[in-house]
Amino acid sequence: xxxxxxxxxxxxxxxxxxxxxxxxxxxxxxxxxxxxxxxxxxxx
Numbered sequence: 001x002x003x004x005x006x007x008x009x010x011x012x013x014x015x016x017x018x019x020x021x022x023x024x025x026x027x028x029x030x031x032x033x034x035x036x037x038x039x040x041x042x043x044x
Contacts, residue, residue, distance in 0.1 A: 012020050024030045 010020060010024075021032060025032055
């Protein structure tokens, strides 16, 4: 049985972030965490 996930990285077409949030947070119930400062410059 899965007890925890350390992190995941997702790739999706540009501009489709809202759809991804709706699926992962809304359907799967995975909470979104703020992107670390050192990764924010990479987009997304």
